[in-house]
Amino acid sequence: MRHTNHIKGYLKVEIIGNDPERFIRHCVRERIKMWQITRKNETTLICYVELIDSDTLQKGLKETNCRVHILEKSGIPFFIKKIQKRLGIVAGILFFVAMLLLLSNMVWSINVDGADANLEEQIRTILKQNHLYEGSLDFFVPDTNQLENALTTKLTKVTWIGVSREGTTYHVNVVQKKYPKPRKVTGPQNLVATKQAIVQRLFVETGQPVVESDQFVKAGQLLVSGVIGNDKTVSFVSAKGQVIGETWYHSETQIPLVSQYTLYTEQSYQKYRLRFWHLSAPLWGLKKKPYTNYDLEKVTKPIRFLIWRTPFTYVTEKYRQKKMITRTLTINEATEEAIDSSNKKLLAKLPKSSKIIESIIDEKKVIKGKLYVRSHQVVHENIARAQAINREQVKRKINEKKD
Amino acid sequence: MKKWNAQLKRWFAEVSNIPEDVVLGVPRMTLIGQFRLSIENYKSVLAFSNTELRLALNEGELHIAGENFVLETILEKEIVLQGRVNDVRFVNE
Structure with missing residues (x-):
């Protein structure tokens, strides 16, 4: 039979007195639990007693003319007291673990490969605008795909850029555009x-x-x-x-007269949540569906501890509100747009210094809500x-x- | 009168099929091998040492002798003794 009650706590005591059995009798009467009683010598009994308040204990001892000597203290109440005494150490350990957790999720270095000093500086400033710098927390760093997008849209000198993460280090690989040197010496x-x-x-x-x-x-x-x-x-x-030389090009374009497209309003709503396996607890942002029409960008960041991944993940959800817009064009507007777009398409194909001198509409007709425009362009371009x-x-x- | 009362109780226990220890208020002892003895319906502990346990009963005393005695449990109605039990003796005086 086990009596040990860790929740309440218990003592191992020596009962010393002329007649220590009196104390046992007293305890039985008072329904104080005792167990594992052994005799040490004439005047001493050793036993375990459940934890009681000291007043009743003192009263019982006085009544029975005994003394008590505590040998051991066990159970949760004593453990808590111990911890309270060593609060500094406990706080230190907690602080240490917290620091370790923090440092494990920090970006320690960013390596940029394949860029010259000038470009590297540029890349680093762009990354800094995206919350990625040495010493930033990984939770707030956007996804590597998003970083790549941000870099490629802002850098024109670069043919390819790759961002990858390896533990606490980010690698940025860059392939710079190399223009061929202009041919200098030419033969006849x-x-x-x-x-x-x-x-x-x-x-x-x-x-x-x-x-x-x-x-x-x-x-x-x-x-x-x-x-x-x-x-x-x-x-x-x-x-x-x-x-x-003057050249002619024929082109055909079609433009819908009624078109629908989506547009982002400037508003967005951020939600942060902490996920543990499949359970997720919201940290910030409690609205269920902030907008009726939106695009959702979701970035999940696993929380790491030293080299391990903890089952916790930090999730950032960005809801960007969007609007559906219906655009109706008159035939004149549509024609203008059609010419415009065909001109642009043409210019993209031709050498840089080319100029469109005139766009002439040969035919236009509306079929099933779409405007078809057949036109030809007169272009001046270098033909040599x-x-x-x-x-x-x-x-x-x-x-x-x-x- | 007291004797008569005791006899009535014993008769009642016999006819009613209720355990005698409950009706009579006498101790019920369970001895497992030689090493564990549990006693129900005792009154109080008179003396306890490594080799001896004396209990007060409703009538008389119970003396238990042996070696390496440990009082495993001690409750109001029940006491469990561990150790080597050599001798269990009733003393009525």
């Missing part, structure tokens, strides 16, 4: 037409122009010759310059393309002519 060359066009203007740096303004040229036709001199003395140069000269061939030709 002609300029030929890239496409069918009507020549508008010629800007010739070196070489002999072969065509004139308002002349119609076909693709591959010689525009500026790199062969100069007369039949007797032939010399070769690298023809350089620009030949602006370098083509190397085969010297031997040219010389032979001239010789043949001579003969």
Whole structure:
């Protein structure tokens, strides 16, 4: 039979007196629990007693003419007292664990690979705007995908950027754009037409122009010759310059007259929650559904302890309110937009210095709520393309002519 | 008169099928081997040592002798003794 009652607490005591059995009798009468009684010597009994308040104990001892000597104290009440006495140590241990937890979830270093000093500085400032810096807490750092997006949208000098996390370290891998060096030395060359066009203007740096303004040229036709001199003395140069030609492009676009699209209002609502396996407790933000229309961005961050992952995760939910907007266009507005978009599409395909001179609508019609526009654009663009000269061939030709 | 009363009780216990110790207020002892003895219906502990336990009963005393005695449990109506029990003796004086 076990009597030990840890919740209430108990004592191991020596009962000392001329007749210690009297004390036992007293305790039985008072219904004070005793167990494991043994005799030590004539005047002493050893036993376990449940914890009672000292007044009743003193009274009983006086009545029975006994003394008590406490040998051991056990149970939760004594344990609590012990802890209270050692509050400093307990607080220290708790503080230590808390610090360890905090430091385990801190970003210790950010490595940037493949960027020059200037770009690295730029990357670090962008990361800092996104709450990622050495010493920041990992909970507030957005997802690596979001970081990549933020970096790629802001950096133009970069072809690829990758962000990865390894424990408490973030790695940023960058591939910088490398522009090919402009070709400096060129051999003798002609300029030929890239496409069918009507020549508008010629800007010739070196070489002999072969065509004139308002002349119609076909693709591959010689525009500026790199062969100069007369039949007797032939010399070769690298023809350089620009030949602006007028070209025509046909395009077809369709624009819906009534369109619906979503737009973010500036408002957003953040919720924070702590998840333990499948249980999740909200920390901040109690509204169930803050908006009727919204997009949800969810970032989950596991809470780590040293090298381990605890089953707790910190979840940030960002609700961004959005609006559905219906746009109705008149036919004139739609036409304008169609022309605009086809111009943009065209310019994206052409060399940089190209200009659209005129957009002419050939046909427009409305079918099933959509406006179809067929148009053509008149463009001025550089049609010159370098083509190397085969010297031997040219010389032979001239010789043949001579003969 | 007292004797008569006791005899009546004994007769009642016999006919009513109620355990005699309950009706008569006499001790009921359970001895397991030689090492554990539990006594119900005792009155009080008179003396206790490693080799001897003396209990007061409703009538007379109970002396138990042995070795290495430990009072395992002590309640108002029941007492459990552990140790080597050599001798259980009633003393009526």
